[in-house]
Amino acid sequence: MKHIQWFPGHMTKAMRMMEESAALVDGVLFILDARAPAATFNKKLKKLFGAKPVLFVLNKCDLADDAATDAFLAEIGKGAPAVKCTATAQGAAGRIAAKLPELLKDKFAKDAARGMNRPPRLLVAGIPNTGKSTVINAMSGQKRAVTGDKAGVTRGKQWIRCAGFELLDTPGTMPPSFEDQALARHLAYIGSINDDILDIPSLALALLEELAASYPALLAARYGIDGGEPLAMYEQVCRARGFLIRGGEFDYERAARALLDDLRKGRLGRVTFERAENFRGYFA
Template identity: 50%
Template sequence: MQHLQWFPGHMTAAMRMMRENLKSVDGVMMVLDARAPESSVNVKLNNLFADKRVLYVLNKADLVDKKDVARSVARFEEKGLSAIAVSATDKHTVDMLYDKIFALLKDKLEKNKEKGVFKPVRFMVAGIPNTGKSTIINALTGGKKAATGNKAGVTKGKQWVRIRELELLDTPGTMPPAFESQTAARHLAYIGSMNDANIDFNDLAYEFINEIKVKYPKLLTERYGTEDVTASALEIMNGICEKRGFLLRGGEYDYERCSKAVIDDFRKGRTGKIFLD
């Protein structure tokens, strides 16, 4: 299996930008992917924000079973952390997010009020690439103010956006310089938070099928007509190639196409609700 690591120079620059702006923010929204809420925590960012109030936002909750979402939020709360699950594509959950931000700063805001100080609340929106940071900002502000896209590295430089009494700083996604676990790194590759250009999709789809055939065998059968989910990942891929006609000229299996299709199906939610962590 390919060793996954991704820490280009622009992430060092983004970390520096975040560090420089920390003093001017009241809190941080750490945007995670609800399909992999533990794997999508960037430990380096946690260290950077150690003295800040942090709200963990488990986004893309629409792609996960409600029970898994609730359990994930509870896990964060058990550790004494503030967490909320949202779907940036659902207006209602985004309103809840707005309230949650103000609740997190309630005491600070009351103190300011007593002193007669009025200033907007400033939050930095951070996390690994592709978790929906910019989409959340757009949903909160009701506009297309932050650039979005379903791949890593769409947000460049820094961007402040204002909504009512809230100012949000969008930031480019950052990864830790090294992953503590390659399983976690793989989960990030599945969800599209890694740079696809560096990924060996054959390897990735093989590993994905190995995980899914144990955790969600039924989904493999439903999506790909896999009859024997106890077969090896390679045999399952062969079956998918046959059923989908992913064949090369000589009739050999086109694993490249098969791998990309399997990962793309998962990313778009076509395989079903899959919780990875």
């Protein structure tokens, strides 16, 4: 398929902004999408945080494959505190807050030694659309940060005061380049890259190929797909969803958008595109 390109101009500026923001906080919540933990991990971003403690939050667990999520949680947890959650459901804030004493133990020890009690400040960082603003709303108990189901909703940084700590919401930060095209495709599937710069039909073909390899039963259940070449599967999606145009031609474009929408809304079922055993040491 066509190479996924990213235009780094404003992302270079975004990386600089993140570096400045990291200097203001006691720790970082690095939000990953549980459906693609490796693709949503930005190594260059993590480097900017230097020695600041990082808590990895595997979000959108309701859309991901449970076994894969737990394997990633164990892998990431070897090097840093990590937690899984569904920011749109009850309980996410409590799960994250329960990890803060471990994350901030040095700050709390230092404060205690000096007889101080400054509320911790945390930077919430990650790739576009992973749920940063939704996590912040869950933790503040109010809809303070704007959220939306596309990449690039948060435009500038914003402090949100919560009970006992302060959170800094930031715009999604992309790596300046995609060295690994398989991982770039995962970002495209889950909606972390703006659809306007993507070739949607070729993305659909690649997605069908990956799903046929890892989750054939989900394709069978939703579209009646029973194996075959990617193009034949694609045409079956057109047939199953009734995307035909005059003369019996297939409406590939609409079918591709419907397939992506089914995936992103969880109608296809719970899917994870990566396996922890292929990413040993990757998050360190």
